Amino acid sequence: AIRNEGDPQSWPPLFSLHVPAMLCIFASLVSFSLSLSLSVDSFVSPSSQVFATQLLSAVETNTRHTSSSNRPTETDRPSYLAGDAPLTIVVGSPSFVSCADCESSQQPNNFAQLPLGSFSLCRNESTFVVTTLSEQGALYGIGSIYRELGGVVAGPWSGPPARHARGSPSHGWVAERGVQSPLLARRGFHYHTEHPLELAHFLNGVSIVNGTEDDGSAWQAQWPLWQQLCQWLVLTRSNTFEWSLLRLPSCPRPGPRACGDPSLSPLRLERLRNITATAHSLGLQVGADLPIAEVQQRGWFILDVLNATQTANPTPTIRARLAWLADAGFDYLSTESGTSEFTATNDTQMVRWMNETAAAATAAFGAKTGEQTSAWIKVHCSQGQPCADYTTPWQPDTPLNYNFLPLYADTAMGVYPHTVEFYSLRDPAPTYGNTNFSSMATFVNWTRSRPRCDRSVVYHGESAYWVSVDSSVPLALPLYVAARLADLRALVSPQVGGGSSTGCPLDGSITFTSGYQLDYWIHDAAIAAAQWGTGLSPHMSEAEALAAVFTTALSDATAGKAAAAIAMDQQRWLVYGNDTDRLTANNSAALHGKATGAAYLVGWGTWQNIPSELNELNALTQPQHLSLISTRLDVPLGSRARYASTVAPLLSGLAQAADTWASTWAALPTASNWPIFGSLLNLTALRAQQVATSYAYAYSWPKGPSDPGRLAELTRLRSIMANATAIARSLNDTLVVPWTGTWHGVDDSVTAYAYGYLWPAVSLYYWWRDVRLAVLPHPTADLSPCLWNIEDPSLILSG
Template identity: 25%
Template sequence: MLLFSGNASASHSLDSNIKYIGILAPQSLLNAPVSAAAIEDTKRLIERGFPGVQIVGNHPHASVTIILPDIGKGNPDKRASFKYPRQEYEWRSYRTNDGTVHIRLYAESPEAVSFGLYGLLQEKLGYRFYHPRDTIIPAYREWPLPATFSWKARPRFEKRGFHLHTLHPIELTSALHDSDRSLDEVKEYIDWLARNGQNVFQFYLLRDIDREKWPARAREIVRYAHSRGVLAGVEISLARTQQGAFQAIKLLSLPFGPVQQVERTLNWLFQANWDFVTVDFAVGEYLPDLGGLMPVLRENMLSGIAKRGAKPFYATHVIAGANWYSKPRADAGILIHTVMCYSAVEASAPVYGNKDQRHMFALARHESPMRETWYWPESAYWVSFDNSVPLFLLLYPEARFQDIIAMEKLGLHGHITFSSGWEWGYWLTDWSISRWSWQYEENGKEVIAHPLSVLNTILPGKNLQKLWQRAIDLQRIYLKEKGLLPYLSALDPSAELFFPFNKPFQPRPRYPFRLLRSATEAELEKAGEDIGLLDEYAAKIESLSGMIEAEAEKCLSKDPSLMKLHRELLLGLRITALRARHRSLTMTAVIAGKTKGKGEVDHYLDRALDVRLAALSIVQEVEKTYRYPLERVAGTGENHTSYAFGYLYPVHSLFFWKREEEQVRARRFDAFFINLWDFRKILGLAGKTSLTRSLF
């Protein structure tokens, strides 16, 4: 989808009736698939952004001529060395004696030319490649740039890209695994990566693929990624039982032993020319790490990947006290994982039983001098934490920006973002990360980035930008520093289970419903303070949302495409206020059930219902903006994952909100009351990926 923006810049003393824009590309670039694809794509995009302008080669009447470099034949084999070609580039614009403008690109590889072309479009000409299915195309009548300028760009990391966490039923899970459906959506996504200066793509392979047909699909995915300058990788497990993950071996399978199974699996997998393969050696979260228990098999797996010409990577996890890390072979890379909207360096990150995630930062610092080390943070967690509630958390861009700067200083080789869905504003985090992964200089001065610098490129006006900065400040203060985020999230699936199954995943509220029922007077008083903070957050966000809306009317009323995009984000912010109101009322209802009568409980639950219905109206409006079919992302039905619904199914009916009301009404606070999760299937105990099929 192309969104046309009317917010075009003024001319800089060039012919206002511009008719021709020249693009001079030497044959060496046209012969290289990566640069040839980028050149053709750039031509199409310029034609759309400059209606009526003809794109030509060396034309005497071209008002602007874009001159691309001759890179010769030097194009190293990325797969053989896992060393990506030179990527930095520089644009220099100048006026010629005849008054026309020449913009010359300095770059040393086809890949750098591709990055340079898209960098010119997005960073200078105002194209916005913000979503795989949506692009904002400016509508220019005149050339908008000054005749003289320089623009330099260098990547902060040699490898940059995204891991689509297809263990979750997200937008492209089916497209990547269905052997018979069109690959158009996957190609769309790879194009988005290339347009945003990314060069790495990975997803988690699932177990129930058609093993006869899927290798052909894999070859096409890899081929297309390579044609766009993108390294293609896949994550598999050694023998993970959870969530339908692809398994390299079945632990109790006969007649083939584990080593033979690894060889058979890798022979099958490498029917496609993968650049790298990441191995998950854990049986599951909070389950044993087979890489540590079976080091010979681990070495066999990693060396098998390497001898087939790909880079092996070892996946890590943030779980507190887990014995997942056991010194893989020296030629194996490592992915340093952190979770949710917490950075690797902040002082408090109460996830997976940790106080913080600084041990992962320490691991990155330790490993990066010795092996290929990539940082692997999340831009959404899903489950019951963020976009599934839904919560639009500006805390994600803030944490990811903080991490990018910290990991660049460590000298890490790569940054690959763990992505779990794009709706409810989560496209903003992925888009921001992609642009922050480059460092720019304009006319010799560094271009300063910050947590909202990418959002600000679609927000005209300093006042509007300041209001959104206030929004991120309020979320940081109330949700992180004052500890309200666990209340706005729903409880994770294990939180209501009994020992030893109640392992910590997401941050948990100080006063969950179950504790409130048996709370002392002192505890009730403290819980009341949290309820007051929830109401305070809601009031401040509601007030701020009104100011943002009024300012947007002033700034964006003449630009419908940006207004629509801005409203999507604003509704995401507003629903966090309603969520805080709802949680305050359900907590108050629980306390009323302890200290007052049923009438008071019903009163607060009726008010909670009113809040939920107000939030549901927002959901229905935002669903109209979803970029993929509603039935896919928010409907029910079996798919390749362990979840019989799309990732936004809980949002469609505000499942978690309604469940909490019913929990209070029925006084049922166990995991099996109005349960969304099929625990047996998720754990691999039932279904197509049952334990029997996992082991034998």
């Protein structure tokens, strides 16, 4: 029973259309025999009430449990956990709820001064009381009760919330009492739809089947995925979600609907309004990522740098575009500088454009949200772009890195310091022309040291890079969580009392993500826990903190500790490799990268090989490696000696370590709860074996094709590929969006890619390319980096 004490809020247009379907989805979850009284304040929206009831009703109440190894006996269990005990849950403001039976220390007197999303939870027998002033706090409190009753939060598309027998939270959840507040104000994710992800079409308001805009059925079919993702974000206590809006091409072929100008079409506007309304109904803020002038990967740039009228007088164009976004329901702008991550515009002109964009964002969004900052710009980590007109504030004699230009923009423009891949701010990071990310750490610290704290700083690390590094291989890399947690612990230490430095608070953390299938949601769930504040206490060791966030993500303390141990060992092999001493890890990016496991586990395609072979490290987006061709041909001279002395022992040790990661996870009593993650760990182990074997075969090339050792390596390589292919095919069957595992051609995609983001993974594209280079060398083809190229540079670089 739902009892709404205030005037019910009207359903937004979205829910008037979709509630019947939504209830059909929930029908299999809700146990209407549940004895539950949910009393909510008037500010809790109807959609939140439906979600709360669905969630709590997934906890079975009719099954009584006997004593077991991990649950108390009936006589030991509190009455509110007993199978037949009715539940009463009251949610609302201090004036709405009655907390006479709760401890007074659990009810603050200054609730209005607490961060948005704060709540207080208390219990008396079978009554739970959630005190809060916000929709977010109401849902977070109900989610806490769900977990305390034994509920588990899985991935957004892992199926409906499992039905759980009500019992003690033996999965590692610690019952929350008293005030719970987020440490960071902005917590969420940037879903990078410039990559061909699950919802790339849907979130861009496009309904395409086989290259043709259909009658909207394809778009409508993904509604449940979006609803489930919004619900999952709430359960992870995230409050912000953004994605890239793309420049839509004209209809590639005639369809039932005429496209016209699809980027600004009324149809797209209507669809985006419905999308944003869904998020708002659950207390989420939504942002649109549009670059100011960047053109790569079909990003929907605001200004056309080839249009002299726009560049000379940018104000009308910028204000019109941001007003359109506000009309679509977006709450803020996320943007980019330059014309790509690696190419710059005139620096003084770009600062002017930043100022115009910040002012337009304030005008478009500020009145609605009431926030001081309505636009944030990414500060990329690429190197080699010195400014002509600006110097570095902390090194006045040094030209400013172009990416740091926001330092000279109006303070209404917030910043997203953006590091890439699984490297933390303290690690060696031989990627994008860096040796490490110390320059990014300096940028963050300097920006936060300003006396007035007048520029918003939101950290923007990654939980997946895609392209050729992680899920596309595919690899299981809980290492990402370790890196993001280490960064947050370093950046927020003054806020939690653990640091001696002073400075402005970090406003938030918006993590760059590239898809949730193949159990990559585990990364984001663990990072979301850290963004709330889990694991950030200075009194916790790094291992304890890492286990804590994984425990929250997996709802299992034993699995959380195992994932943390795997992540820390991955750091040793993938980030440090042969150079285990952090004090000596500042070698050149090229030399250090060649001695780390990451350089060999990641995939290598055309657009990774070209800058590698040209030694253009500023354009190389992953750690440098010693190639298979260099190992076989000894070009440049000394490559074979380097392989024998450095790479061979690294790959041998990495293969053994990766096998341990997989076997450790498989030995868990609850490993079957995450079969996909287990399969990924097995594939990671096989990838390490495949790389080690391919290199050994290439190194033995001078011995001739009939050498017994070479034949043994070839037999081993065939066995590895057969085992990996079987696992990859099984993963293909688990994809929630089958399109993401297929090759479909450019005409069928809104993005610049001709394939779904997991096609390289399920086809083992990068594996077979390595095998081709190692086993079937051609006199000329294997010397070309264009072997099996799958990307059109004209689309990737210019859209």
